[in-house]
Amino acid sequence: MSVPVSQPIVPVLRSVLNQYRILILASVLLAFVAIIGVYYSIKATEETFYLSLERDSEVLEKSFNSLLERTYKNMEMIATFVSNNHDVQQLFYKGMLAVQAEGGGAGAESAAFYRHALYDAVAPSWKKIQQRFDARQLHFHLAPGSLSFLRVHRPEKYGDRMDNIRHTVVDVNASLEPVLGFETGRVYSGLRGVVPVFSEDSETQQQVHVGALEVGTSFNTVLKIFDETQNVGAGILLRRDHITATMWPEYIEERFGDVIHSCGCYLEAESRKGELRRMMDLQAEDNENHHRVGLYPLGERYYGFSLIPLFDYKKSLSNKDPQNRIGYIAFWFDQTEKYQHLQSTQKRYLVLGVVGFLFVLSMMILLVRFYIRHLSIQVEQKTLALQESTDQLNQAQKIAHLGYWQLQVEANQLVFSDEVYRIVGLPQGTDISLEQFLSCVYEEDQEEVRQTFLSAKKGISGDLTHRVESKNGHLIYVRNHMEVIFNDAGAVDRILGTLQDISHQIELQKAIEAKEQLYRQIFERSRAVKLLVNPEQGQIIDANEAAQRYYGYSHKQLTSMGIEEINTLSLEALRAEFYRTQTENCDYGSYKHRLANGEIRDVEVYTSDVEFDGKHYYHSIIFDVTERNQVLAQLEKAAMHDSLTGLFNRRSINYRAEPEIARYLRTEEPFSVIMMDIDYFKRFNDIYGHDVGDLVLKHVAQLFESEVRATDLVGRFGGEEFIVLAPQTNKEDAIVLAERIVSSVRAFEMEYGDERLKITLSAGVATLGESLCLNQTFDLKDCFAQLVKHADEQLYNAKSKGRDQVCSF
Numbered sequence: 001m002s003v004p005v006s007q008p009i010v011p012v013l014r015s016v017l018n019q020y021r022i023l024i025l026a027s028v029l030l031a032f033v034a035i036i037g038v039y040y041s042i043k044a045t046e047e048t049f050y051l052s053l054e055r056d057s058e059v060l061e062k063s064f065n066s067l068l069e070r071t072y073k074n075m076e077m078i079a080t081f082v083s084n085n086h087d088v089q090q091l092f093y094k095g096m097l098a099v100q101a102e103g104g105g106a107g108a109e110s111a112a113f114y115r116h117a118l119y120d121a122v123a124p125s126w127k128k129i130q131q132r133f134d135a136r137q138l139h140f141h142l143a144p145g146s147l148s149f150l151r152v153h154r155p156e157k158y159g160d161r162m163d164n165i166r167h168t169v170v171d172v173n174a175s176l177e178p179v180l181g182f183e184t185g186r187v188y189s190g191l192r193g194v195v196p197v198f199s200e201d202s203e204t205q206q207q208v209h210v211g212a213l214e215v216g217t218s219f220n221t222v223l224k225i226f227d228e229t230q231n232v233g234a235g236i237l238l239r240r241d242h243i244t245a246t247m248w249p250e251y252i253e254e255r256f257g258d259v260i261h262s263c264g265c266y267l268e269a270e271s272r273k274g275e276l277r278r279m280m281d282l283q284a285e286d287n288e289n290h291h292r293v294g295l296y297p298l299g300e301r302y303y304g305f306s307l308i309p310l311f312d313y314k315k316s317l318s319n320k321d322p323q324n325r326i327g328y329i330a331f332w333f334d335q336t337e338k339y340q341h342l343q344s345t346q347k348r349y350l351v352l353g354v355v356g357f358l359f360v361l362s363m364m365i366l367l368v369r370f371y372i373r374h375l376s377i378q379v380e381q382k383t384l385a386l387q388e389s390t391d392q393l394n395q396a397q398k399i400a401h402l403g404y405w406q407l408q409v410e411a412n413q414l415v416f417s418d419e420v421y422r423i424v425g426l427p428q429g430t431d432i433s434l435e436q437f438l439s440c441v442y443e444e445d446q447e448e449v450r451q452t453f454l455s456a457k458k459g460i461s462g463d464l465t466h467r468v469e470s471k472n473g474h475l476i477y478v479r480n481h482m483e484v485i486f487n488d489a490g491a492v493d494r495i496l497g498t499l500q501d502i503s504h505q506i507e508l509q510k511a512i513e514a515k516e517q518l519y520r521q522i523f524e525r526s527r528a529v530k531l532l533v534n535p536e537q538g539q540i541i542d543a544n545e546a547a548q549r550y551y552g553y554s555h556k557q558l559t560s561m562g563i564e565e566i567n568t569l570s571l572e573a574l575r576a577e578f579y580r581t582q583t584e585n586c587d588y589g590s591y592k593h594r595l596a597n598g599e600i601r602d603v604e605v606y607t608s609d610v611e612f613d614g615k616h617y618y619h620s621i622i623f624d625v626t627e628r629n630q631v632l633a634q635l636e637k638a639a640m641h642d643s644l645t646g647l648f649n650r651r652s653i654n655y656r657a658e659p660e661i662a663r664y665l666r667t668e669e670p671f672s673v674i675m676m677d678i679d680y681f682k683r684f685n686d687i688y689g690h691d692v693g694d695l696v697l698k699h700v701a702q703l704f705e706s707e708v709r710a711t712d713l714v715g716r717f718g719g720e721e722f723i724v725l726a727p728q729t730n731k732e733d734a735i736v737l738a739e740r741i742v743s744s745v746r747a748f749e750m751e752y753g754d755e756r757l758k759i760t761l762s763a764g765v766a767t768l769g770e771s772l773c774l775n776q777t778f779d780l781k782d783c784f785a786q787l788v789k790h791a792d793e794q795l796y797n798a799k800s801k802g803r804d805q806v807c808s809f
Helices: 009-083 086-101 109-133 167-175 219-230 240-246 249-255 275-285 313-317 336-380 382-397 420-423 432-438 445-458 503-525 544-552 571-583 624-638 650-667 681-688 690-707 729-745 780-800
Strands: 136-140 148-152 179-184 187-201 208-215 233-239 265-270 291-296 301-310 328-335 402-406 413-416 462-469 475-486 493-499 529-533 540-543 589-594 598-614 616-623 669-677 713-718 723-727 747-754 755-758 760-767 807-809
Touching: 009 109, 009 136, 009 179, 009 187, 009 208, 009 219, 009 265, 009 301, 009 328, 009 624, 086 109, 086 136, 086 148, 086 187, 109 136, 136 265, 148 240, 167 179, 167 187, 167 208, 179 240, 179 313, 187 219, 187 336, 219 233, 219 265, 233 240, 233 275, 233 301, 240 249, 240 265, 240 475, 249 650, 265 275, 265 328, 275 291, 275 328, 291 503, 301 313, 301 336, 301 729, 313 462, 336 503, 402 420, 413 420, 413 432, 420 493, 432 445, 432 755, 445 493, 462 713, 475 503, 475 571, 475 729, 529 544, 544 616, 571 589, 598 624, 616 729, 624 650, 650 669, 650 723, 650 780, 669 690, 669 729, 669 780, 681 690, 690 713, 690 723, 690 747, 723 729, 729 760, 760 780
Parallel strands: 760 807
Antiparallel strands: 136 148, 136 208, 179 187, 187 208, 233 265, 233 328, 291 301, 301 328, 402 413, 402 493, 462 475, 475 493, 529 540, 529 616, 589 598, 598 616, 669 723, 669 760, 713 723, 747 755
């Protein structure tokens, strides 16, 4: 049966059509906004991910450079140790004279003789150094420039000039100062420490500069250590034009495989065989990544991959323009978990965007439907029952922002809003009892919900969180709030409630807990020793299993201790040291840690500031460097002391003299120098041989050490010449000290077979402020050289007056 439409209804219908048009436009606009929002959210997470990769790459670069610096220092100490050997100095010097006499270049028979003798002298020790420190090159270069005299690692190659490619050697022979750096030679590319070599001329008794000694190692050891400590793949790539311009062709064919065409490079070294070439191929195929660090798959894992420009010694002295690089340092580090988390986050944003769009669209549709119904009611004159329903709706809207429900206690019948129907998955408008609603609740939560309803019927309002099982089997988390309404007689009339879908909040909470669990596993399962410390009280908050094994304490014991209980420094001293390393932009601090068994170990601590739950903590990674420091201390002692007498060598004396001169400039406290020379020392060598001459030097050195004061420094200055630095000593006291030493040597007789050999000294004294006056702008090195010169002049004055005496200005 059709119903005629009256004229007043036409405007209403037009309004309804207009509302649908607005709904369509609003839906399109909403969809556009949702797409834009999801797109930018995904791009933002992707950008944050790549920024994280770049930060990780920067941290790896700093750690790698720190490891390189320690390797350079090791090479320099080995070179210093070898170059201080007296026999090595003499053979190298005689080889230089032979090359000069035989026309330069490789020389002839005499040069070959000394070259073989030098090789025989250093080869046994060199093999031990190779095994212990993984050094690869030991190369003697004659000055000036770089003329190869002996490659211990390739003894068949010598006599070639490398002035244009071995800039470290050229600079050392020009400045007479040690140089460190990476350089490619004729045979190898390596990390090199180069030091000048001096020898004593037997006729003039003077120190002569012979050339330079180079010790080098490859990147292989550095990459291996870096991979083991950081769990990061690393490799070195060298440009083909750089290699072909420096190395001999036969060694290029011997050392390298095919060129990596994507960068025009040879593969110099890698910590994980075969992976670097694959990473370079993947990078070459990647045309969409515009970040400094890429992400590429290897097997079932995903790795961040970055290339850092590599500069050799010469290029590092000038502006490090990337165009001047000679190759790359490559890092690839496992980012599988982070990448999977990124994918999961992006999918979640996509799902949330779609769900949000559908939700808002549903709400818009519900609002439009409500509005249309409202217009219809206005046309048809709402009935009293509809008016009562509207009143109830208005009252419920004051209680909750989402879905609402009402329970008539006597009828035990529930009334739902549309949103509640959507949440529980029931058709809208369905009449439902309390038991039917309880059947929609997840089985494990039903009893708790039933008890809450029973309490509400007794007049007790309630609030609980439970789960609802939808028709498709999904669990929905809801917050159910109940408010009891009493009648005039004080009895329970009805129960009003709100039902809020909180599944999204629960998912976010689970994601946060999963992330915390991931970081906890990263902390606890790391093989590196890690501590988490409260910086205010110095309390150890957490310690991983590696820390428990290293220190010998249980987790409970460590977390009940302060950091000062395992560090030999006090808490205040630790704070001051940490502040110093931060202000100096140092990556780590060096400390001594005490283990449970009482043993003291040298450690390097890398500390970063982390924030958790609004509080700041120190996250520290500890590396044991005890054995390394012991070896370095031994090398340093060998480099700073004369190998024959055990006294300080000339370099050490020069180093220790400058602070004393600086003190004189500040306080005008006197500072004296005593130069001493053994009289007629050449006779001992000529008559009894060099072995007896060496014994004379040793005995005289022992007499010096027994006669000088604790504040004095005594050293061998060269040949049979010795020096004493006497701080806070004026000229008169210095003369008394020198006379005591000369008298002690005069009274000493050295037994040699049936003979008792007499030894005498001549000495010269010079004192700052008396023999030599300075001003505040005087260079410290030049000042010490002038003071030594004055003392040396008085030494030769003593010799000219008959020897066995002391002279001064």
